[in-house]
Amino acid sequence: MSENTQGLQGPPPEERPHPDGRRNSQGIRIDPEVEAEPDSRTAMISALVEHEPGVLARIAGLFSRRQFNIESLTVGPTTVEGNARLTLIVEEPEPGIDQAKKQLAKLKPVISVGELEGRPVRSELVLLKVNGDDPDKVQAVTEMYGGETLDAGPETITVQLTGEADEIEDALDAYRQFGIIEIARTGPTALARGSTPTTPGEKPAAEATAVGVETDGGSDSDGETGGDSAESQAETTN
């Protein structure tokens, strides 16, 4: 190459010592012999946000530009006026889920972010339009899965189903025999079980019911058991 032979003095790369250690693509030091990338997992994240214009765009934009894999997103009001709850399902290798939570928490309209670990209370609503040729059998399936018929005509029947993802998938399988014409799904939404707040520090609109409860969330996500006061004490001393 032309005259570009100038350079600096010193031992060339092959004469320098190089450490044997390695990091994986997450920047974690690993044993090069047993190199393994962490598996992806699915996480349910609940975010309490100020319901202001553009907040959804900010969150969608964040997930898009940082290439976080988002499976579903639902939004709705909470007990506090001006707040909204977003429920997100994210699929990422472990450090990615943590990163998504931290990036979410950085957004100014985001008040609080929590991951719903353990067994949160979760449900999804599905509207399903099937072929109406065999109304009795459709009705039987609907009853079996605790659904509700919303519209029945000579050609189509529309039913509503609610439940967790597994139940809904089972139901959809059962409806397939009739011929599913259209589906609309809300995506799952969820709350933490028991008295554990769904996002850390979250309080209902009526301040009086949760005075002085400072939680740092996550540390005791299994709030199914235990009285409110005892748990509050434990959390306050945390």
Add this chain to the structure above:
Amino acid sequence: MSETAKSHPDADEESTAEDTTAEATTTEADDSATPVTDGSTAIVRALENGGVEHAFGVQGGAIMPVYDALWDSDIEHITMAHEQGAAHAADAYGVVANEPGIALATSGPGATNLVTGIADANMDSDAMVALTGQVPSDMVGSDAFQETDTTGVTMPITKHNWFAASADTIGDTVGEAFALSESGRPGPTLVDLPKDVSFEETDVEPGEPELPAGQEPPTEADDEQVEAAARAIERAEKPLLLLGGGVIKAEASETARTFAREHGIPVVTTMPGIGSYPEDDELCLSWAGMHGTGYANMAITHTDCLIGVGTRFDDRLTGGIDTFAPEAEVVHIDIDPAEISKNIHADYPCIGDAGTVLDQLTAEMEHEPDAREWREQCQTWKDEYPMDYSIDKDAPLRPEFIVEAFDEATDDDTIVTSGVGQHQMWASQYWEFTEPRTWVSSHGLGTMGYGLPSAIGARFAADDDQDVVCFDGDGSFLMTIQELSVAVRENLDITVAVLNNEYVGMVRQWQDAFFEGRHMASEYNWMPEFDKLAEAFGAKGWRVNDYDEVADTVEAALDYDGPSVIDFHIDPDANVYPMVASGAPNGKFALSEEQL
């Protein structure tokens, strides 16, 4: 035309201005404060309440009410030639002054022209507030003349942005934007100002800038983490302190210096961290990364305990992730939790203010690490990989020689700004930096054209007796050269050193190394004669081809009281080394093209 056009501030004006700042924070009934009658005056008053003394911008339709309100304000507005220049000037002003820089632009093209500068500030975590005009509220969404969805466009490149909804709240919104911009990890904010809201009557006076609720940054790190980190540092045999730009932003340079010296820990900086630690100090190995010194890259490759402070472990620093500090336990101190373990896993995450956490660490540490051999090893690397170059007086100019000539001719507190490219690397490699806020450059975004407008912004923030020198490349200079008109109009004492090789040199260097020397679109067959161009703008210009002209011309340019440009015609084949190829191990830095 700037309504407050005057020569650059002299010492008296500076001190008066400082007094005003002090007053503004304590009293609302300040004589000089703008009375609030409408949205525009509320905006200006909010800036005054924040102690703003300078703003950079370009006039235009939708922002005219705000400019009109500046007519009676003590805030000095500098009219730039292009909004990109305004954004870079505001950014650099903020870096040097340690306060948010203010950039103003109108709607549509004014706002979109700011975008590069906002993105630049965002990547480098620089405090800046952009105020953009917008079409009247009832026309928003109608594709009106000069309408752009500015909050939409700037959403990914601001800490937060606001669409101003009413004149009653607009002042406090601007205050929030100001406070948020400089708090915690700094960054740009933007308020979009519809023209009807700026015109709307109000008598609501904004208060002092206040952070939005829930945005208070962390200060102290978790005690248990600090304790664990202290133990890790104590038992390390090869500890290394890595100081990033966050150290400077946190005003923690002194604390970091004390920490390193007390515990005998060698220091490398990142490129934005240049100036946090004096490069002439024995413990200092200068900066690591793609074009960092060989000894810094050796140290960062072999350390067993890397203490990263205020750094985001950018890919230009780490090289290949798999081989970055592969034997090191990592202590990561950062005020932004989202930077912890983002690129490099932190074994000891310490979330908090850089200075506060370093003090916590010092308080916790019981003894210094036993690192005598390691310090000697670092010195050996300094000897093995010197940043030396040789000069042939009959050959074309070496760029390193020019950088060193300026360094020798100026004081330690001289502010160096740069564009982006080879010249930027030579400037940062061969200038010996000793003070924070003296190196002003575009690091994360790599914005060619940053040099001249940032020198203008830096000049307004600098002390009068501080020199401001801009190193630029021919390609980079040409991108924002119109701002020379501003430097002349404002009679700014800045010196631009163009390291002219008639190439987009960094691209040419990569083409030689990785594209078989095919100089596609990197070769300029003709460059303007920058000395004459400078004169046409009304600045002083020189052209230098030979070594024996360098010292005298540098002296003359520095002595000249106004903007000056020296067009140095350097060796067109000069390249930047050391170089870590993209994604390669830092420890395998090349010292010449053959090693790439």
